[in-house]
Amino acid sequence: MPAPCTTCGASIPAELQHCPRCLLALARGAAASARAVRRDPREQILSAERLAGLFPEYADFALIGAGGMGTVHRARHRRLERIVALKLLHADLAAEPAFAERFLREARALARLAHPSIVALHDIGERDGVLYLAMEHVDGSNLRTLVRAGPLAPRRALAIARELAAALEYAHAAGVVHRDVKPENVLIGPNGSMKLADFGLAKLVQDGAVALTVTGQVLGTLHYMAPEQHERPHSADHRADLYALGVVLYEMLTGSLPLGRFERPSRRSAVDADVDELVLRALEREPARRPQSAGELRAELERIVRDLDAATDAARSAPAVRAAPATASRSWKGALGSFALLSIAWLWCARAYDGGAWLLAAAAAVQALVLFAVFTWRLRASPELVARLARFSPVERAGRLACGVVAFAVAFGLLVFALQSRWALGTTLWSPERRGLEHFEALAARSMAADEAAGRTLVDALASRPELVVLAAALVLACGLGACAATRGAWSSWRGFWRPIAATMTLHVGSFVVLLAACWGLAALRRAPVQDGVLRSTCSTDARLAAVESAVRGALERERYRVTRWRPFDDERSAADAQRSGVLVDARPVEWIGAWRLGLDGPVCVRSVLRIVVLPPSDAAPRQVVVDAGVAPEGSEQANVLQRACEHVARSIEAELHVR
Amino acid sequence: MTNDPDLQRASFLTTRWSIVLTAGAQPSPDQRAALETLCSTYWYPLYAYVRRKGHDADTARDLVQDFFSRLLERNDFARADPEKGRFRAYLLTALKHFLINERERERAEKRGGGKQPLPLEFTTHDAETRFSLEPAIHDAPDRAFDREWALIVLQRALSKLGAEQRAAGKSAAWSLLEPYLTTAENLAPYAALAPQLSVTENAIKITLHRLRQRYGELLRDEIADTLHTQDVDAELATLFDALA
Numbered sequence: 001m002p003a004p005c006t007t008c009g010a011s012i013p014a015e016l017q018h019c020p021r022c023l024l025a026l027a028r029g030a031a032a033s034a035r036a037v038r039r040d041p042r043e044q045i046l047s048a049e050r051l052a053g054l055f056p057e058y059a060d061f062a063l064i065g066a067g068g069m070g071t072v073h074r075a076r077h078r079r080l081e082r083i084v085a086l087k088l089l090h091a092d093l094a095a096e097p098a099f100a101e102r103f104l105r106e107a108r109a110l111a112r113l114a115h116p117s118i119v120a121l122h123d124i125g126e127r128d129g130v131l132y133l134a135m136e137h138v139d140g141s142n143l144r145t146l147v148r149a150g151p152l153a154p155r156r157a158l159a160i161a162r163e164l165a166a167a168l169e170y171a172h173a174a175g176v177v178h179r180d181v182k183p184e185n186v187l188i189g190p191n192g193s194m195k196l197a198d199f200g201l202a203k204l205v206q207d208g209a210v211a212l213t214v215t216g217q218v219l220g221t222l223h224y225m226a227p228e229q230h231e232r233p234h235s236a237d238h239r240a241d242l243y244a245l246g247v248v249l250y251e252m253l254t255g256s257l258p259l260g261r262f263e264r265p266s267r268r269s270a271v272d273a274d275v276d277e278l279v280l281r282a283l284e285r286e287p288a289r290r291p292q293s294a295g296e297l298r299a300e301l302e303r304i305v306r307d308l309d310a311a312t313d314a315a316r317s318a319p320a321v322r323a324a325p326a327t328a329s330r331s332w333k334g335a336l337g338s339f340a341l342l343s344i345a346w347l348w349c350a351r352a353y354d355g356g357a358w359l360l361a362a363a364a365a366v367q368a369l370v371l372f373a374v375f376t377w378r379l380r381a382s383p384e385l386v387a388r389l390a391r392f393s394p395v396e397r398a399g400r401l402a403c404g405v406v407a408f409a410v411a412f413g414l415l416v417f418a419l420q421s422r423w424a425l426g427t428t429l430w431s432p433e434r435r436g437l438e439h440f441e442a443l444a445a446r447s448m449a450a451d452e453a454a455g456r457t458l459v460d461a462l463a464s465r466p467e468l469v470v471l472a473a474a475l476v477l478a479c480g481l482g483a484c485a486a487t488r489g490a491w492s493s494w495r496g497f498w499r500p501i502a503a504t505m506t507l508h509v510g511s512f513v514v515l516l517a518a519c520w521g522l523a524a525l526r527r528a529p530v531q532d533g534v535l536r537s538t539c540s541t542d543a544r545l546a547a548v549e550s551a552v553r554g555a556l557e558r559e560r561y562r563v564t565r566w567r568p569f570d571d572e573r574s575a576a577d578a579q580r581s582g583v584l585v586d587a588r589p590v591e592w593i594g595a596w597r598l599g600l601d602g603p604v605c606v607r608s609v610l611r612i613v614v615l616p617p618s619d620a621a622p623r624q625v626v627v628d629a630g631v632a633p634e635g636s637e638q639a640n641v642l643q644r645a646c647e648h649v650a651r652s653i654e655a656e657l658h659v660r
Numbered sequence: 661m662t663n664d665p666d667l668q669r670a671s672f673l674t675t676r677w678s679i680v681l682t683a684g685a686q687p688s689p690d691q692r693a694a695l696e697t698l699c700s701t702y703w704y705p706l707y708a709y710v711r712r713k714g715h716d717a718d719t720a721r722d723l724v725q726d727f728f729s730r731l732l733e734r735n736d737f738a739r740a741d742p743e744k745g746r747f748r749a750y751l752l753t754a755l756k757h758f759l760i761n762e763r764e765r766e767r768a769e770k771r772g773g774g775k776q777p778l779p780l781e782f783t784t785h786d787a788e789t790r791f792s793l794e795p796a797i798h799d800a801p802d803r804a805f806d807r808e809w810a811l812i813v814l815q816r817a818l819s820k821l822g823a824e825q826r827a828a829g830k831s832a833a834w835s836l837l838e839p840y841l842t843t844a845e846n847l848a849p850y851a852a853l854a855p856q857l858s859v860t861e862n863a864i865k866i867t868l869h870r871l872r873q874r875y876g877e878l879l880r881d882e883i884a885d886t887l888h889t890q891d892v893d894a895e896l897a898t899l900f901d902a903l904a
Contacts, residue, residue: 005843016815020903022842023814026872027879027896260860 046071046088046130054127058086074137084122085138089131103131109176110199117167119187119197135197140190143183143248150255154271155312157252158305160186160194164245165298167196172238172294179236181244182224183251223247223257227285239287242297246282246290258283274304676885677747692732698747698886699728701816705808706755712801713759727758746895747886748809752802806902813886813899817879821871824878833857833867840868841875 005012005019012019046054051061051073058075065072070089077084089103107124114120123134143160146152152160164186171178178185178199187195226243229236250258253269264276278300284290291297676694703724710720731754818841825834836856839847850864857864880892887895 013811016811016818017839018814018818018842020811020814021900023818023875023879024810024896024900024903026841026876027817027883027892260862 051075051086054130055086055132058084061086075134082122083137083139085119085135087133087135089133100126100131107133109174113171113174113176113199115167115170116193117163117195118171118199119195136195138187138189138195138197140188143186143188143194143252146188147183147251147255151269152252154253154269154275155305155308157249157269158271158275158301158308160252161245161249162298162301162305163194164196164248165294165301168238168241168245169294169298171199172241177238178241178244179229180224181241181248183248186248223259226287228287237287238294239290239292242282242290242294243284243287245294245297246279250279250283253279272304272307274300278304677888680747695732699731702747702751702809702812702886703728704812705805706751708808709752709755709801709805710759712804723759723762726762727755730758745888745891748806748895752805803902806899810899810902813879813882817875817882820878820882821875824874825871837864837868837871841871 005022016023048061052059055075057078059078060074060076062074063071064074064085070087073086073088075084075086076082104124104126107121111121111124119138120136121133122136123132125132151157164181168178168181176199178196180198181196185196185198187197189195224244224247226236226240229240247258250262250265253265253271253275254263256262258279264273265271265279266273266276269275278291278297282290282297291300676698680691680695680698706724706727707720710723711717715723818838822834822838825831836853844850850861853864854861859867880896883892883895883899
């Protein structure tokens, strides 16, 4: 038993390989008879005598065209002395009684259309089985011949499109949809005026049971048909005309049809990005995303033409003043770059200044606001970008987002890694015994952690890490260049080219200045050395050492240790000394293991530590506490200060404990 | 309607069946040719009908041959008969009469009638192969007849479309796109076809749209050839029901 059809469930015979019911349904949908399609249109041309017999009120018949729909004759009305275009529909049409009736009914609606840009319908009817229309005769060419000669000047193309939109607006308001807007149907008078012909005939033909079109013409017209016109012909409405208008405008501007992944009009014609946006919107696949009315399109075209005229006038009166590009920078890549850079800076700032979670949260919030503002500003400034984003499929959009996130994460991770390798170095020296002195140890540990985090101001850090400054500058430059690359072609002059760079640079430099100011402000606010049990790294070295000293004193007092003797710490004798004396306090510079070298000949950092060995009253093993006073390059002024401070603390503790 | 010869030719009904029906009392060569074409196209539904009536393969073949000979011999189409509007209905009615009469006669005596049988592509073996492949559920002979008829119409339109495409030098595209004529389900997506034909996906959709449209036209043509009236839609509906 063969498999049933997935569409209708009928069984599929082996010799046919198609569902028979679905095949039959194709004939139901196709309202056409192949005989009509195959017939040569020339067969339908009536002789002059027959025409004269059919239309006694006309004279001077001359054939001016024969197509799939019928023939068109130029004729003169005897009494009115008016030249008309007499369109005779194929005899197949007249043979369908239902069509003839409907044709006459709908033609009444067409006859009511009176608009300067619509070919007027003078008369309509049936003579001896021949359906005819007597229309205004336009002595000129049609848009097809113009376009065939190459792209039109933007001003001309936009003006024609504007007239077309106005004509459609009028007709749509009267309830008539054209359905076959194409260059062949746009007639151009000798004075350059345009008139839209063949209103509503396409609908009659589509709905009728007879084919009017020969195959070649269907081919040509398909490109102007909105997707819904060949997918769901009965749901197509006036917005299908707007799609066709978009195709015609594109063709006028570029000389070619918008097929496949077509280029934006501004790439191939001297038009602004707002024309791109207009065309792209009109060519939207979904009718709901197109302009919703011809009036909207007409208003937009009018504005563009007005702007174009104003710019031309301005250029004529003052050639030096060029119309500035609509926006300084249009790139969302630039915005993302700003976001990445500012985020890194903010995170670093929060980490370096021991700000805790609240600062991080605030930084994220500010950053999100900045991003939002920048992004919306750029989006607003660039309707082309809006249109481009809207045209991406959800999958493509998600893919791009994922790429952006991954790139951001990689860049951010690299920077964090660089900073972390520096932070990680200081943590190896601290190995306190955990029994007793808990308070002191905790205090020291926290202060050390804060110290390790940055130790100095951000300016110090940047000064000691020139490669970071270079990296940041490179990032800024890359963002600027990326912005330019992304919007390549959106401007034509060097002035336009440099503007986005300047804007991006200003954004980044400005945000850095704000950031540095915030850092200094925070540092100034935090002069108190100890806050919530944490030794602040933002205060001066003296203040920090004083804090350490008082903490050590307090801790020892609370523990009620008896200190018998102070002496410089000595590894060989420390155990014996510790046995004899209660506490050993030692202050000395310790060379940094695995020192962070900035260059082969760069300075080696040293850590100044205060080392205290405490002997318990019992015979238990001595305990050792190391207090870290800070890191500085060897031989630097800062290292000397730290060293002196440690010695000072040691001496003062010794003195005090002796007194006690 | 008019005295213009062009127009007359255009609106004149020129289906094969109408040629058969409207010829004069004396059979013209045109009439015989048209009838022969029709008969050689639609012999299989008759065969299926006779087989369903319970005759064996050889008898069925002889009966159909006899029937066609008689049909061409008799030439009584000019007689008014509402059933004659459709060749399908006419043929079935005539066959039924023929079978009833035949039962009452000595077949051997009348068989052939000394006339040359139609040059049908009629081998019992092929017809039997095909017949044995048919699903047995459609066992009512009338229904089988209509169903076979519909399948032949569809098949002919399909081969005509294929021939047209090949004549237009599009055989590669046709062989790729033919399976998509009715449905794209369970088939490779258009995007996968596009590179093979080096066209865009959209162009494939448009081509398919045109192929479907053209198929519909050819099918209507094919059906119209068996009708004297212009009521293609009614015939379509009947065939559609027969295929349920």
